[in-house]
Amino acid sequence: AQSVAQPEDQVNVAEGNPLTVKCTYSVSGNPYLFWYVQYPNRGLQFLLKYITGDNLVKGSYGFEAEFNKSQTSFHLKKPSALVSDSALYFCAVRDRTNAGKSTFGDGTTLTVKP
Amino acid sequence: EAQVTQNPRYLITVTGKKLTVTCSQNMNHEYMSWYRQDPGLGLRQIYYSMNVEVTDKGDVPEGYKVSRKEKRNFPLILESPSPNQTSLYFCASSPTTIALDTQYFGPGTRLTVL
Numbered sequence: 001a002q003s004v005a006q007p008e009d010q011v012n013v014a015e016g017n018p019l020t021v022k023c024t025y026s027v028s029g030n031p032y033l034f035w036y037v038q039y040p041n042r043g044l045q046f047l048l049k050y051i052t053g054d055n056l057v058k059g060s061y062g063f064e065a066e067f068n069k070s071q072t073s074f075h076l077k078k079p080s081a082l083v084s085d086s087a088l089y090f091c092a093v094r095d096r097t098n099a100g101k102s103t104f105g106d107g108t109t110l111t112v113k114p
Numbered sequence: 115e116a117q118v119t120q121n122p123r124y125l126i127t128v129t130g131k132k133l134t135v136t137c138s139q140n141m142n143h144e145y146m147s148w149y150r151q152d153p154g155l156g157l158r159q160i161y162y163s164m165n166v167e168v169t170d171k172g173d174v175p176e177g178y179k180v181s182r183k184e185k186r187n188f189p190l191i192l193e194s195p196s197p198n199q200t201s202l203y204f205c206a207s208s209p210t211t212i213a214l215d216t217q218y219f220g221p222g223t224r225l226t227v228l
Contacts, residue, residue, distance in 0.1 A: 006156075009154075032213045032214045034216070034217075036217075036219075042221065042222075043118075043204060043219035043220055043221045043222055044157075044204065044206075044217075044219040045219070046216045046217070046218075049214070049216065051214050090156060090157060092157075094213035094214070095213060096213050096214075098213075099164075099211055099212055099213035100145070100147075100162045100164055100170055100211070101159065101162070101172065101173075102147060102159055102162070102172075102217065103159070103173070104149070104156045104157035104158070104159075105156050106154060106155060106156035107156050107157075
């Protein structure tokens with residue numbers, strides 16, 4: 001069975017400061033890892049994904065994520081937060097050997113204060 | 115415009131009254147999936163489809179049915195809704211059935227079962 005944990009329900013940062021939203025995963029094989037963002041009253045939007053290769057993945061809106069195989073983590077980062085980054089963030093995993101199943105974390109609410 | 119559409123967007127119904135939430139995508143995507151989003155529980159996969167006439171259970175399939183008679187449509191059927199199915203439902207699709215594909219989400223359907 002595969003699983004995703006987002007240990008923080010809420011992350012608060014000041015505008016201009018760096019942000020990190022944490023994600024750890026468990027999967028039997030080699031994972032594909034994703035970050036999605038949900039703005040109020042909207043569906044989820046894709047931010048970035050890790051497939052293979054470079055452990056640092058760059059995505060939309062200046063976000064990046066670092067894949068760490070030994071720690072089974074895929075933390076989302078941004079060097080300088082914007083108020084408009086405030087949203088609900090989901091980490092997700094898919095297993096190459098069971099492509100239909102998709103497992104999401106519980107979500108982390110990011111609030112960026114001016 | 116390439117999109118995933120869901121109807122209705124909002125629905126209030128009563129226990130036991132059969133309902134269908136429609137999902138349609140105009141991108142010729144192979145893979146489609148249904149999720150429910152509940153506070154503190156993140157997104158949980160209900161059913162997914164790898165192709166026409168090919169469907170499989172996700173993590174929380176009880177009380178739901180799906181069908182995939184055409185590539186573009188993937189309706190979610192609640193034969194006898196119960197209050198514990200009150201939730202926010204999302205349909206998603208991706209171009210192929212390989213696990214590295216990004217999912218594209220619909221706007222969501224907020225269902226209340228009284």
